[in-house]
Amino acid sequence: MANRTWAISILLASSLIGLTGCTEKTAKETSQEGKVTSPQKKPNQKSREEPQKVEEQKPIVVNVIDPNTKTILKTFLPLDLGFETNPEAYKKEMEKWAKDIARGTETVIGYDQRMVLDKVDANGQIIKGKPQIILDEKELVERVMMASIIGGDVELPLSMTESGYKPEDVAHLNEVVLASFTTYFNSSVAGRSKNIELSAQAIDNIIVGTQDIFSFNTTVGPSDAVHGYQPAKEIVNKQLVDGIGGGICQTSSTLFNAVDQVGVSYVEKHHHSLSVGYVPAGRDATVSFGGPDFRFQNTTGVPFIIKTIYGKGKLTVEVRTSAAYQSLIVKGN
Template identity: 75%
Template sequence: MAKQKWVVSLLLIGSLIGVAGCSEKTVKENPKGENASVSNKPPEKQLQEPVKEEEQKPTVVNVIDPNTKTILKTFLPGELGFDTDKVTYQKEIEKFAKDLARGTETTPGYDQRMILDKIDSNGKIIKGKPKIILEETELVEKVMAASANGGDVEMPLYVTDSGYKPEDAAHLSEVVVATYTTRFNSGVIGRSKNIELSAQAINNVIVGTGDSFSFNTTVGPSDAAHGYQRAKEIVDKQLVDGIGGGICQTSSTLFNAVDQIGVSYIEKHHHSLSVGYVPAGRDATVSYGGPDFRFQNTKGVPFLIKTIYGKGTLTVEIRTSTAYQSLLANGN
């Protein structure tokens, strides 16, 4: 009987050990040696940051000086109404182009009249300045085209040098093809001095093929700082004292000389009163910053302006080389 109890006890102990062994398989030891239950839940999803949209950069148009490569003006077409009101936007660009070309009260423009070359007393050429034109319409068109996507726009500058060959200069005084003389009272010191100074300023000026001559640009300011004196001049049909009185005799003498070869006139004005040194209607009044006498050489060959100042007389000659004589003589 005792033996049967002992066998039953062994069976009970074995059963308990088996149960304990099975239960250990459900326990997992974590790295720290602690027991942890196995979870059937899926791992938590990682939080993702929202994707930021890339900021759109504004459209930019830069107007650049082609010589210095500097930026003269930056336009933001979007802010100026390019997409909403192109007419107003274009007017803004047109005003900018006009101010850039012609200048403002505080800033000089890019447009520049040609200052013609001269020949000095030793026969050497004194260089003037080329004509420079900023084409306003072309600049506006370029800026408008670039305003859609942005970009750089170079100013359309056109530079024109005098239309003669350097080797021609030495021969341009060979032949006189036109001449005109006027007279004045040499006893009137101030007026005589003004005629002399303005005549010196236009003496030996080379007018190349296609060149435009401007009396005011060539002579410059007829003020006291440049040696001009007080003399009678015509202002609003009255004779008044003014610095530089008498220079109109130089411009009128030049007109009557150059008119003989048949140039094209750009600008010419008459006095408000008759003058005694040329026939009626044959004068050309000038005033620095005001009325000018301008013409263009459309003869196809270059010529030289020569002035001869004497006691009471002023002569202007138009000269050229023997090779070009037939093309200038008699206004042909």
């Protein structure tokens, strides 16, 4: 009887344990099923509520810079000037601007500078002039047009040319006379005589290197009272009138007839509106500072020096070079 009672107790305990285990599992499962989970955000996904940032576009700017001073000469805003809407008109505007900055205007000096040739003083020392400077207008416009697409800095395309001779040549350039020409004038006319003398002194001992361009106006400078020139008769619009510096055209014409014998190339040359008596017809070269000029390029293949000999009623211009160069002269324009 005792054994039967013990067996029934064990059976009842086991049943209670089994019921407890089932109850815990069911509660756990119920808890998991009843749990509400929120959707997970992707790491790179932006909320629809966040406003999208719009990057502000910077204006296209073109700066034109002086390569020597590194200063900004001009700033362009291509879009404002019609680069996209009318590129041809934009290019023409750039071409006009390039021409003005290269050659200058009435109020602004251009970058283009004629060569001021070197000269030999009375002691045989070289008086340095200035190199030729040229601004390549076409290249400048092309650089600006390219930069106008994305913006940027553009440097002026400047080229500099020094005189085409060697310093060691100078001591020998007087050795051989290649050409000579003489004109005559009335020495009793004081003003005209003085003007011829001053202009002749200005071109005396000028070194003209190979490929150099000689400019009478640049070399002589202003023929005005400030520089010692005097009143004298000169030809203006087919009339003889009084003017300061009358007579310098005899110097330029004498020079022309001398260098014409060695085969230079002419860059600029003008005739008087009236015949002159000091050279044959058609053999004159009129000049006026700020106006007509007499310019030639030394295409002889060798450097030479200009010599002037001023005397009473007579002016002689000689073209000389070294003996070593005499046989190397290339004649003909």
